[in-house]
Amino acid sequence: MTKLATMTLPQRLSEFTVGLLFGLGLILSGMTDPRKVLGFLDLAGDWDPSLALVMGGAIAVGVLAFALAKRRGSSLLGSPLHLPTNTRLDRRLILGSLAFGIGWGMAGLCPGPAMVSMAAGQGKALLFVLAMLAGMRLFDFLERQTQRRIKEN
Amino acid sequence: MHIDWQHFTPWSSLAGGVMLGLAAALFVLLNGRILGISGILGGLRLREHGTRGGDRAWRVSFLLGLLAAPLLWMAGEGWGLAQPGLMSDAMVIDADWGMLIVAGLLVGLGTRYGAGCTSGHGVCGLSRLSPRSLVATMAFMGAGFATVYVLRHIV
Incomplete structure (x- = not known):
């Protein structure tokens, strides 16, 4: 294995695993079901509030993670934080x-x-x-x- | 307002949402990046420009993981972990081809101009308490509500 590969392998594995986890989350939550998504967006019809819980669950975890990341200032695998700077x-x-x-x-x-x-x-x-x-x-x-x-x- | 209790799935949606939050949490803590699909996809270049390489590999790794998710889910159905056919039955797209082309163009163009979609603005941006993402999320949710209202109750 080359030196470069050994350096970036943990990052590549992490990105792949995160993508996989995110995809499984989308399926389990119902986000991949267009009928369910449209049922949530249809306030005037039979409203399915499920997607509000998807957002709620995701943000509850996310708030803690981003607060922690900002306090640390760098990532655990060594790369700097790439956070948006545009506030317009x-x-x-x-x-x-x-x-x-x-x-x-x-x-x-x-x-x-x-x-x-x-x-x-x-x-x-x-x-x-x-x-x-x-x-x-x-x-x-x-x-x-x-x-x-x-x-x- | 009338709630559709029959299709309401509080537990799986909440659990799925927590998984999305965990994925976003791992991404920022381990890799230092925002988990935003439109940004990851829109910034992907077939050939890398300039001398600063390394901007493609992380996008490709993430996207391969994302694309592998339904395959792993189907394998899980085979192993008896999930009810067979449940996932593919719940992916039925009713919009016709013309509608999908227009919708896809709007989503592609809009998420790039707005610099984010449901994941980048809706999950990560709101978790970062970003005013920009709050405005974007209100705009796309509002437009989504209005569009479905027009298509289902007016047209």
């Missing part, structure tokens, strides 16, 4: 999140559950993921255009 409440944040919410309400799928559903062999989830990746690439393209315009002026 701007149009991009709000319009982007609104667009995401519309798509979420149309399909009942958000990025994580869509990936899990696709891996479980749901053909329609594959279509959704391809469209989502196209949307992400479109963002990259539009960002590059904007950067170029800023540079030219």
Whole structure:
């Protein structure tokens, strides 16, 4: 085994295990069931409050972990903390999140559950993921255009 | 408001939520990173640019784990740990193809402009007590409620 591999192996294993745990959590919680997600978003119909418990359970654990991480200042496997530094409440944040919410309400799928559903062999989830990746690439393209315009002026 | 008690799954949803929280906790404590699917996926490049390498491997490892989850679940069904077919029965997508393409584009574009989705803003951001994530979460939840209202009760 090379020196580099021995250095990064614990990190790779940790990332894989965390991804696996997150995916299993999505399945168990019901997030990968679009009918359940839409049942939660349908306040005016037969409302299924389950997803409020998903968020509640996740945040209850998360609050403790992030408080601890901030106090430590570095990660246990040695890499520095990569926490967001942007604090702007701007149009991009709000319009982007609104667009995401519309798509979420149309399909009942958000990025994580869509990936899990696709891996479980749901053909329609594959279509959704391809469209989502196209949307992400479109963002990259539009960002590059904007950067170029800023540079030219 | 009328609560759908028949489909309400308090215990599995709470347990699943705790697992999501544990995953986010392990990720920030062990790897120092935010567990946000749209950011991990959107930042993935097929070829690494520049001299600062090492930004791809962690994303790939995480995503492989995520994609392996339903396969492990199905194996668990085979070992009698979960009721066979329960997972795939509960993944039925009702939206038609055209709707899924539009929805996927909106989710891809929107999560990149908004810099996060249900995991990055909803779970990690709210856990960090970030005002930006609170605004984002209110925006996408509000838009989700409004969209379902329009599609189910108006159109």
